[in-house]
Amino acid sequence: MQVVEAPEVHPVIVIGSGASGGMAAWNLTQKGIDVLLLDAGEKFSREGLWTHVRPWEDRERRRRGERPREVFLDVREQPYLTPEGRPFDLIRVWGHGGKTNVWGRVSLRYSDLDFKAADRDGWEIPWPLSYADLAPYYDRVEPLIGVSGGDDDSEALPGSRFLQPAPRPRCAERLLQRAGAKIGTPLVAGRRANMTRATRGFPPCHYCGNCARGCDTSSFFNSADHLLPFALETGKLQIRSNAVAARILTDDHGRARGVQYFDRKTGAEHEVRGRVVVLGASCVDSTRILLNSTSERHPNGIGNGSDVIGRYLCEQVRVNVKGFLPDLYGRERQHDEGLGGEHVYLPRFNHRPGRTRDYLRGFGAQFWGTGSLDATPSAAGRHVPGFGASFKREMKRRVPAWFEMHPFGEVLPYADNRITVDKSRTDRYGVPLLHIEYRTRENERKMVEHMCDTVEELVQAAGGVLVGYRRGETDGNGAAIHEHGTCRMGADPRRSALTAFNQMHEVKNLFVVDGSAFPTATEKNPTLTILALAWRATDYLAEEMRRGNL
């Protein structure tokens, strides 16, 4: 097939428009740098989200053959491989804004507890930066994207200065908070990128609770509405939609000279040229692009002389428990939808004085699903015994008492938790497919034990009962949708692929700004840190360009 090659050399090509690519494009264009942004999809419609459609209306619409907006990539369009019997749930969104269209919005700053973990315990490499390096960027990201939360800072969860007011907790959350305080594992106000005050022209949250379908009013941060339009306003941004990036192209010196992509609609192969390439296609897809970018200078994939790219895939291990808080039996039904997730958070505590643990790193806990929501009766029903009028009465009595708890723990980086590409299996464009090999181990097993102890202690202190509880049962691999580690940053080029500014050690004009750059997963949600790192990296990039170093 003929390759469509464009002679123009773009100052910067950004691949991907989610949190990382969107931030890169926004920051660079604010600084007057011309950017060509490649995205594998299109702008999603803000129509048809069905966020305010009640369940019975939902079914009625489906009966008429209507469907709500769908953003997730169909795995049949872009398959990936896993070893027999070891599945990995890979959730991808190809389209403007990527996963930020439907993300969970939990926005927790990392602290030196996270950045310095490997310095303390010696497991794999430390981050090449500290909280002090990133704090100024957190300070800027939070007002930009509108994060609500409390002022209850700790060494595990610092930096609340720029947060908007947190919504009040639900009844069940108050009871869990009281129980947490009683047993020395305090719950703080949740921190979430739902705006509770009008921000940059966007109205505040209207508490419909259906954020997982997207937001009609853009009252939570998503890159497509909060970054890309402002970047376009500068006149410096050009967006190319349906451009499925396949490879970073290199010159004779091994430097990046452009990007090969395929048109998702026509299948046509294109090449675009750039002085600098910024990769932000999300951890797993970015890794695939890097590993497929082979050349004489980069036989293992671009910038992979160290053989770290693809390795150290770290996600999070998660336990999901559910139950009732009998103190709330028989309460009147409340409108508990709120921010579409919990309003409280249990920060990591296992490192605190007087605590011991027989594993490395830590966990926190979230509580989504708590309260009386549209989906609550359906979840609770199987745990209310019997049938008939007494069952119906009991359902009404118990639904307001429903709670859920979801501890998230760090999975250590392991060299053989690994993404590779399989040259014998290709996608519709002829590009080798991903292969994901991932399993959790003894450290995670012990951590899950401690998570379960914590759940049991907290629920006991709250006078609650657990339902359907199977101690030690965890969510499927990949279920947290927090992939990291496969193109990690570090001080030592033999053990890492990127500098502390997300610049490739081996390829100075290639930056990788998504979650793949994280040396560790931590127990926290990564998007806030991805935004802060991408901002910092592109500040550096712009400065290096100005100095003539790129």
Add this chain to the structure above:
Amino acid sequence: MDTLGRREAVRRLTLGGLGAAALPAWVEALAGVAEAQGAPSAAAAAADWTPRVLDAHQDQTVTAISELIIPATETPGAKAALVNRFVDDVLAQAGEAERAEFLRGLGFVDRRSRQLFGADFLRARPDEQHALLTILASESNTAFEDEIGRDFFQAIKGLTVTGYYTSEIGLRQELGDDGQVMFREFKGCTHPEHS
């Protein structure tokens, strides 16, 4: 805490006992279809509605069982909420294997009813119907011969609950939802005794 102590503490903490039994895969699969709300509407009260999966006898049996699970009280029950139509929709969307398991269970209910009462479930007396569902709902009934029926009961109970409590009758009339979906502020917990 030692292992025994821990097990006892957890047992006291859990409803349904330690290591609560997982539901069979086909029951979970049907619940998944129902909860994804992938089922086209049951709410459409079209007079000319005809089931896509169930035959007339099966449809009436499902209607009767669902009404026994969530009966009309001060508020309408599963029958008024057209839960049978929801069940038929879910079955139409479900996989072949799950559909077959459900229909097998439905057939079992009639067989067991004839065995116990000499009549199909629909023709059994109300107290007999109640007695049979009690047998199938019982957690202490571990008889091998009732295994199909116990699984079936969990399946139809789950579908009835989801169908009913996602209907306007279930959410608004029974649970008292006022239908408001957008709010200027989030009130949260206002009870001083919870702080």
